[in-house]
Structure formats: C-alpha cells, structure tokens
C-alpha cells in the first residue's frame with residue numbers, strides 16, 4: 730500500500746514537474762519569439778520594414794540597443810521638425826553633425842566614431858530601421874538633454890546635452906541630417 734502511495738505520489742510529482750517544465754518552455758518560447766522579432770526588426774543588417782513599437786513606457790534601452798526607445802516627456806512628444814529636408818538644410822545639418830556628433834556617431838552615422846570604442850553604452854547607429862520610425866519629439870529631446878536625464882543617465886550614457894551649445898534651429902538642422910541615415914529603411 731505504502732509503496733503504491735509512494736508511486737502515485739511520484740507520478741503526481743512527475744506530472745507537476747512536466748507541467749511546470751512545459752509552462753516554462755512556453756514562456757521561454759514566447760520570450761524568444763518576442764526577442765527575435767525585435768532583433769530582426771532592429772538589426773542593421775535587416776532590410777525588413779520595422780514593425781515593433783519605436784517607443785515604449787518601459788524598456789531596457791540604452792542597455793539594449795534593439796529595445797524600443799523610452800517615451801519623451803509630454804512637452805517634447807508632439808514637437809515636429811519645423812524645417813524640411815532641402816539640400817541646403819541637409820548640408821548645414823551635415824556640417825553640424827561632422828563637427829559635433831561624428832567623433833562618437835561616426836561620419837556615416839553607424840555609431841563607429843573614433844571615441845566609440847571607449848564608450849558603454851555605445852553611440853547609436855542611426856542606420857537601423859527603428860531610426861526611421863522615431864518621432865521628431867524623441868530626437869529633439871535626446872539632442873537637447875542628451876544622456877543627462879533618466880533613464881539614460883543611470884545607464885552611464887556619454888551622449889552630451891546640446892541645449893547650451895546648439896540653438897533650437899541648429900538642433901533641428903542636425904536632426905534632419907541624422908534622420909537621412911535611416912530614410913530608406
């Protein structure tokens with residue numbers, strides 16, 4: 730009797746174990762699917778259109794460069810670049826970019842400037858498909874405040890705030906140029 734009860738107990742335990750295991754596997758599969766979608770969508774090598782959310786309330790960016798970006802504060806969220814991508818504006822944007830941003834972000838915008846090797850988190854690679862989907866307000870917030878505000882400050886971001894050295898007009902010019910790196914994505 731007691732060995733039967735023991736056996737039954739073992740079977741119940743084994744079933745529980747199996748169930749738990751299956752549950753964990755399902756969770757793992759879900760997490761994996763989510764991850765590979767984000768990874769594929771944001772991978773610089775991918776030519777697939779970006780489908781994930783470009784912004785999220787909770788995210789592990791900048792530790793994970795493929796994660797959605799944090800939502801900008803309300804006073805930035807609705808801003809639109811007042812300038813258009815004329816060749817004159819893009820040329821001015823390029824001048825500002827090469828002088829101020831290229832040391833970290835690289836002249837081609839791939840995040841591979843001479844200072845990049847020493848930085849963690851790495852400077853953003855502007856050529857990924859998520860960069861074509863980020864709203865103007867996000868760009869303006871980031872260029873204005875840089876890594877000086879949460880959640881970027883906690884991650885040790887070296888992105889400088891430009892509000893003291895570039896006028897709003899200059900920030901919008903450089904943003905036009907930054908967006909041109911991902912324009913075809």
Ligand code: HEC
Pocket residue numbers: 791798825826829830831832833834844848850851852853854868871872875876881886887888889891903904907
């Ligand atoms: C000292 C190095 C450094 C310089 C100079 C620099 N950046 Fe950055 N930038 C970073 C780093 C590191 C990150 C990634 C961490 C973060 O998002 O804060 C970043 C992130 C950004 C982002 C957010 C991109 C994203 O994928 O979410 C924008 C936009 C940006 N930089 C624009 C600029 C512009 C425009 C300039 C020049 C006016 C510039 N940066 C100059 C280091 C730099």
